[in-house]
Amino acid sequence: MLMFCPTCANILGVEEGLNCLRxxxxxxxxxxxxxxxxxxRSYPKLKEVDDVLGGAAAWDNVDSTEERCPKCHHPRAYFMQIQTRSADEPMTTFYKCCNHECGHRWRE
Structure with a gap:
């Protein structure tokens, strides 16, 4: 927190006085x-990973491709690409298993 002098408008510094700070x-x-x-002190609440990626609704209208799930070995997975880094870096591809019982998510 910054405090300013009401007389000359300079920033006030903290120093030790007699048995107190001032x-x-x-x-x-x-x-x-x-x-x-x-x-x-207040700490901001961090967003959940799903909020950052658009939540559950982000997977509603995505395409699927031939990508094998590392968990259940299903041959197809939904995918979407999101720019997670600076513009000169490649996009990150996120996958979700097409097997509704599995639903495993991973990224490339």
Missing amino acids: FACNTCPYVYNISHRMGT
């Missing part, structure tokens, strides 16, 4: 004693 201006004599915690 904000102090480097250019003028302004001092503000810190009496309680002024900030909190």
Whole structure:
């Protein structure tokens, strides 16, 4: 959290005072004693992998190809390509097994 001096508008630095911390201006004599915690930490909720790839609905209208499932060895799999890295990198191909009992997902 940044605090600014109300007198000269410079950024206040934190320094130790008498038994407490305080904000102090480097250019003028302004001092503000810190009496309680002024900030909190909050961590953003990370997205689920399915959200990043479009969720379950992303697999509704995809094509299938002859790609063997590494889990059940079914000969066909649905696929879609997504640009997951920078534009000069190739697209990542994601597969989902066509066998509805398996439904294994992997990427190339």
